[in-house]
Each structure stands twice: as structure tokens, then as C-alpha cells.
Amino acid sequence: MITIDGSFGEGGGQILRTSLALSLITGQPFRIEKIRAGRKNPGLLRQHLTAVKAATEIGQAEVKGDAIGSQQLTFVPGKIKSGDYQFAVGTAGSATLVLQTVLPALMLGDGETTTLTLEGGTHNPFAPPFDFLQQTFLPIINRMGAGLTATIERHGFYPAGGGKFVVSINPSAQLQPLELLERGEIKTVKARALVAHLPFDIAERELSLIGRKLDLPGEALHGETINTSPGPGNAVFILAESQHVVEIFTAFGERGVSAEAVANTVIKEARAYLNTEVVVGEHLADQLMIPFALARGGAFTTLPLSKHSTTNIEVIQKFLDVRFEVTSLSNRAVRVSVK
């Protein structure tokens, strides 16, 4: 049995999700210890339990230690069961993170088409928003051979949640390695701002600042009122389309934080990407680790890896017989290749 130290590296949640995803796909049981040890509220949190529950259901797994505050968890997967699933996630956990846990196992193999209906937060801080999933992540792994589509029915902003999206998964036998080394020219840069149950001028102010600072024309700025969301919310995205990818950078509005401050956050992140030659941004790099490892090959250029990403690599190498090579290209770029 593979043993994972849940206290090492960065977030305990990421370690757990990666372990679950790879255990499901490889059939290898694992035990994770010292989950979030040394935190103020150590052990499993609700969002972690939701991921465990989804993985248990899909992998027909046997699990021990799946309780709030538990610092040890043993997971023994069975056979992956395709079909229709519905998972509801509380506000603090993001539905996209649950997807991240079960997607690798469902998108590979010879099973039937699976429809995942995910309810809960679709636009949470500290989790990839649905827009990133749909426009950045899925196109890349579909290019690697996966057959995925995602549609949103309702937006769910933190803290009210209550969003809903459906992912349809048509499994394929194998993922193909992909090389994302040359970004080429940035074709377009666009900005989008969403507001739900809040004054629209929040979106206008965010967009106007982004337009001014990134020197974007009026038609590249798009504001939208969301009526289907149960609770209030505001999100602003900057999309950068190059030859191979559409990168998306996100910031969320918060009470007590001005629209301009929110816009500045996302501008800063987009600039960090745009001012370099790398293809893959910080968050996308994190999401690509598992698919690239499963394809057993490929390479991409990205910004210097976050602690989050290096932790992720360490966990992946425990489950899969692959090696990640990280080569520094400059002080603002690295090349990640999988062997």
C-alpha cells in the first residue's frame, strides 16, 4: 500500500485529491497520514470528505477514516463504474475540485459514457472557476484524446453556492502526449466581468480599468448580469488566446474590496503571464500534471512552479512510474517534461 504524508508540501486538500484520482485510475490502494497536521483545525474538512465520497462511489471503494477531523484515511478502490452521477458540494468546497478528483478515472478506459452533474460552488476563490474548466482545461485534454464537454446551468458564487454544471465524459483508451513549448503570438486578449445580484457598475468599473491598463478595445470588454445564481457574486476574467491555448485569469469581488482592486489583482496575474514567453500559466500547470503523467510524455513551458505544483508532482510519482523533469529556462520560465 502506498503511504502518503498528508502534512508535507502545501495544501493537504491537493495531496488528497491527487492521491484519490490516481488510486482510482491505477487501482492501487493508499493510506494518507497526518492529514493537515499542525493546522488550527487539523484533519479532513468537509470539502475533502465530499471528494472522498465521490471517489468512493465511482471507484466502488472501501474507505476508512472518512470523518471530519480525521488525520488518517485508507482508500482501497474497486472497479470504476461509469454511468450517471450527481454530486452536491457545500459552499466552501468547489464543484470543480470534485470533478478534478474523479475525472481522470472516468475519462480513460473502455467504460460507458458518464454524465456528471455537479452542484454547488462553480465560482469559488481558491478553486478553478467553471470558465477556466470549459475554455482552458477541457480543450487541451480533448486535444490529448479525451472526449469531454461541459455546460453550465446555474452559476454558484461563494458563499451561497447553489450552482450547477454538467460534464459529459466519453472515455478514451489512452491520452496522447502533447507539447506546449512555443506560445507563438497572442492572438486576442479579452476581459469578461460577471455580476449576480449586485450593481452592474461593479462590472463596468472593473472592465474599464482592465481596458485602460491592458490597452484593450471596447469590443474586447464584456459585462454580464447573471440571474440564475441563487446568491450574489462578482467574478472578472482576462482571457489570453494564443496558438495552442486560451489562458484565463480570474479574480473575485469581495465586500470591502473595491472593483478597481479586484481588477488590479487579475491584471497583475495576466501581466505575469503575458510578459513572458511561456504557454501555460500557473494554475493551468497545476491541472496539467496528472493528464501529462497519464500520457507518459509531453512537455510544456510555464512560470516557475508553485509549491502546490511541486507537491503534486511528488504525489504523482508515488503512484505512477513517471519522472517529471523541471528545467529552468530563465528566472521567469521553466520547462516541465514527463518521461
Next chain:
Amino acid sequence: MPQKKTVVIGLLGIQKDAGKGAARWEKWRPTIALVSHEDLLVHRFELLIQPSHRELAKQIVSDIRDVSPETEVHLHSVQFEDAWDFVEVYGQLHDFVRGYRFKPESEDYLIHLSTGTHTVQICLFLLTESRHLPARLIQTSPPKYRKHRLSDPGTYNIIDLDLSKYDFLAARFQQEQKEATSFLKSGIETRSKEFNRLIARIEQVAIASRDPLLLMGPTGAGKSRLAKRIYALKKARHQMSGAFVEVNCATIRGDAAMSSLFGHVKGAFTGAINNRDGHLRAANNGVLFLDEIGELGLDEQAMLLRALEDKVFLPLGSDKEVKSDFQLIAGTNRDLSDRVREGKFREDLLARINLWTFCLPGLRERKEDIEPNLQFELDQFAERNGRRVTFSREALTRFLKFATSPDASWNGNFRDLNGAIIRMATLAEGGRISVEVVQEEIERLQESWQQPRTNNQLSCLEQHLHQDALDDLDLFDRMQLESVIKVCQSSRSLSEAGRKLFHSSRDRKQTVNDADRLRKYLLRFGLSWERVREGGKERQRD
């Protein structure tokens, strides 16, 4: 082992949980906050709602579903006309609790205290504290810095009213209990394990109960002192506001007993010039200590039983019942069940008072406690007389050696010890008790334990004389005869006894025939040397 489910029971907060439209998400709502914590998974929420707030309830149920799809919500109707009315609120909540099927073996219950009126909160607290609700309390609070994250659910705090679960508090209670038992022992650091256990148990019962206590034990074992300390402890803990009333039942008989216990009204009998309240009334809200309760007459017993059960009784000559709520502590040095068999004590009264029976051992069974008690008595003496007296090392060793030896029968128990210390301390020269003083005291004690106790009916005389003959004798003669018999029994021959008895006068006599003198004396009571000696042997065989 399957994980226990977490179940919250809470009232819908008609103000705190309310909120219109999307803006409600910008407001801190306790019920929503409670199910929003990442480290608290609520499997079920039993939400108590008032029928008039059904709309709000619907919204809250839907919002809980969004923020916590793991939580199942059940609605329960409670109807408060006035949510500040204690009786009504308590009644309604009590009904809910009685109708609810708790499964504490598989579910953990949390009572949400942050919604509802203060009256609701108090009632929930009381129901939890009395274990009607087998639950812990949970309080939710908004985040300290609202500005930071509007979505921050704030903090929550779980309070277990089982205070023994908190180490720090448990240590305090232990300390408090130690102080209380020490108080009951008048600060004497007794060493007898059995006695210490007994006192610990008495402390436990005394603090927790107002039921009668029965203290058994030989005279002088400290029943009265303990009763006073129990009262003082309860008073110090604010469990009592009334007085301590002590009555020795052996000293009150007949009409006088009735009247002194239960009081009388003016003119109830000849001589009843004024109203008298009686001891029971005097002990209202306090402690009534009835020592030698076995001596109480049957009429008084019947009245006492009623007073214990209904807290009312009739004063002599009155047709108006009087109320008195007192705690009874009864003392006895005899086995009351014997008295019941003899028909001299009511069985129902015994059943009522021996709910808590504690047997205080005599000093003979607590020899290891003689030394600490001795120190205590010396301190008491110093306090009363303003001068400290100590034993010389040798004297102390000598006294303790005797006091703990089989020779020391301590018939009068602590009363004897108390007397011995007072005498020795008084005779101590220069504040120092010498070996000589101790030696003298030892002899005195030995002698006193050999001599018949004046108030002891069961003297050696009864073995030799009929009750009728005894009744004809003056006390003066009885005491003399008893002493003479004692000397006979400790002598080998009539002549030896005679020599001892007439030791001083024989020098002055012309003829010396002490034996004859003694024989004649005995004959006056129909006794002979042989009979007296036989009785003595019998006594020794006993």
C-alpha cells in the same frame, strides 16, 4: 465503528436568520453560519419553527441545502404566544424533547443556542443541563472582522455541560471536594482509610441531597460534631439559610417532648401560657439534628414522619398545620432495627431516615487517627485558653503508645480523648506536658474505663442483684457496692480483697479482720464471696 451522526437542534431565528433577497447572503445568519463551517459536518438539522414564520423557514431550508447539501433538515412546529414567557417556552420545548426519539448511541446532538429569545436560550440550557436533552451546546458567533470576508461563517464553540470532561475544572472540583471533606473533618488530617472514605461519601451525599441522614456510632464518636459540620458546609455553599437545631431525644419525654419538638399553642395544656414554636419550626430551612433518635416516643415518631414527608405538622393543641422545611440528621448509638422489633420504633420512620446511613467508627477502630486528633485538641485548647501546650517528645511517645495499645479501650471515644488532653494541658507546667503528667493521665483513664459509668444501666450489679433489689438501693449504695464487687473480682481471695478495701483503717483497728468485715458487707445485699467471684468469671468469659 461507524461514525456518529451530528444532529443540531435549533430554533429558527426570526430576526437573526431573516434576510430579503440576495442581500441576505451579506448578512451573518446564525443558522446558515452553523452549517457553513468546513470543520463541522451537520448531518441533520432539527429546526424548530413557529407556524407564522413558514416563509422564512422555507428560505432557510433552501439556503441550507445550497451551502450544505450534506445536511438533512427536519422542521418542527413550536408555538409561542410569548417567546419571553418562561413557563410557556419551557413547556413547549419540553414537549418537543419528550416527543423526540434520541439515539445517543448513534447520534451526537448539539443544541444551537445563538437563536431565539433569551428565554428560549435559558430553557434550552436548563433542558440540557438536566440531561433531558442528551446534548452539548453550540454557540455560533459572527467573524470578528466582518470587513475581511463577508462569507466568513465566523466561529463556533461547543460547550459540554458535563463539567468533569474539562481537566482544568475537574481539578478545581477535586480541590473543592478536598476542602469540603477536610472541612467535615474539622481540618484534622485523619489517616484511617475507611474513615476518610466514609467522609468523602458523606460530603458527596450532603452536597447533593436534602434527604435525611442517619449517623450511627458509639457515644463520643463525633456524630454531633459531624452533623454541625455538615450544616456549616451546606450553609457555606448557600444550600441552607436556616439554623442548626440540636436535640437529644433521650432528654425529652412525654408531653414535654411533643411540645419541645413541635411546639404548642397558648393554653394547650396547663402551664402553656404562651405559644411555643418548637424545634422543628426553628430548624426551618436548616438542619434538625435529633441525637439518640431511638429514644423518641411513638407519638413523636408519627408526627416526625409526617413532618418529613409532607413538611407540615400540628403543634400541640393547634388545629392549624405549620410548615417547616428542614433537613433531618438523626443520630443513634443503637441498632434501630432492634427497636423496631421490640415495637419501640416505627418501621416506616426507620425506612424514611435510613436512606443514607453512615456508621462512625469508635476511636478504638481508628487508632491511626489518635495522633492527628491529639494535635487538633491541643490547638483547640490553645485557642480557648490563649496558651500553647506541647508534649515533650518522650511524653508524646508514651501517650501514643498507650493510646494505640489494646489496653486503651476508649469507651467514651473522642469525649475521652478530649478530656484527657484538656487535663494534661491544664496540668502541664511551662507549656510542656511531661512524662509524669502523661503517666498520671494514663492511670486515670484506665481507672475510668474500669469503673462503672454512672449513667450505664448495664453495670455488673445487674448480674448479681435482681432489678427489684436494685431499685430499692440508693445510688450511693449502688455505687459503693459496685466498686466493692470490682475489687473482689480483681482479688485472689476474700482476705486480699479485704486488705485492699480497708487498707487505711486497718492500722487503727484493734482487731484486724478485714475478710469478715467484707463478708458481712456483702451479706447485707444477699451476696457471698463465691457468687461475686463467679459473676466475675462469667464476665471475663463474655
